[in-house]
Amino acid sequence: MHLEDQINIIKNNTLDLITEEDLLNKLQKKKKLKVKLGVDPSRPDLHLGHAVVLRKLRQFQEFGHIVYLIIGDFTARIGDPSGRTKTRPMLSEKEVKENAETYVEQAFKILEPQKTIIKFNSEWLSKLTFADIINLTSRYTVARMLERDDFSKRLRENEPITIAEFLYPIAQAYDSIFIEADVEIGGTDQLFNLLVGRKLQEEFGQEPQVVMTMPLIEGTDGHLKMSKSYDNYIAFNDTPENVFGKVMSIPDHLIIKYMCYLTDIPMEKIKEYEEKMKNMEINPRDVKMILAEEIVSLLYNKEEAKKAKETFISIFQKRDMSIDLPEIEVTEGESILDIVSKTKVYDSNSEIKRAIKQGAIKIDEEKIEDFKNVPNFKEGAILKVGKKNFFRIKKAK
Structure with a gap:
């Protein structure tokens, strides 16, 4: 595939791409890029919000690139301040280890294992000396750190900000330095952290990573971002029946967004569904059924998706309780x-x-x-x- 065509597919649905020119230059110089995603095991489950980013990583894999999935077993103990109005409680090593146990298995529901390198960032962050940390932090200013909306807002409202929270984006940036990442992907709430990585790579004489962000999707309540904290999430480890039922419970206004970011339904078809729902030519419930089947197929397979659909119809439309249930x-x-x-x-x-x-x-x-x-x-x-x-x-x- 021509490089420009590859870039057009990769940048589809992204919100930030810093920069497209850098991405093209990297693709011209290297056949295989190192594409990084960091996930902190602050909770034991991945959910559909993570699937948006994982699907973008899968696209890179399909073009022959290598994905580095960084399990933040060290950074999770600090706690990512992104989007936080207060300091996160610090997790114990035991809590983080327990949460991380199933992360890899869950991620492989979307990623190709043979094109994925799994790393735990305690491997390098736990070995840094105090002198190393001084060297790292001397390369980024407090003024730049306070440009972050979360921090500046808390400062204005006299909410405390710990030094440990300042260290979080520095630690995440060091992950990029250590593996020499070419591209880092995250949700829009990660833009600041990703840009710190880009800046510090330059400071260490590396070619700065390309930064890509994906949108955050709302959860089943239809308003707040999908999160276990808000109890509005659809987990990778939910049963096929539960995934199907939860998708069917989302508000109608989320149908098209979920289709765009969580399925491979062609855009022309999605626009057709959108237009037909708008003109009341099709019941949104029927489009939601198609969506639910696609998402169960993503996390399981087509056979499980078909069974989940039949179960849903039997329970909620035919009220048949004689069917197989967990x-x-x-x-x-x-x-x-x-x-x-x-x-x-x-x-x-x-x-x-x-x-x-x-x-x-x-x-x-x-x-x-x-x-x-x-x-x-x-x-x-x-x-x-x-x-x-x-x-x-x-x-x-």
């Missing part, structure tokens, strides 16, 4: 709190208690109102957790 094995005497925690829908007991209080937990359509409740149920009873999650209860023998 099973939850329950021991006699277990409380509803214990039972719901086995579904992994919620991350904590406090979230489960909140859901019970809101009437979001039902067994055979009977609402559970007390988290201490020890339900009396028949074998094969249907447990409904939230709006879209169904499980069949199996009594332990």
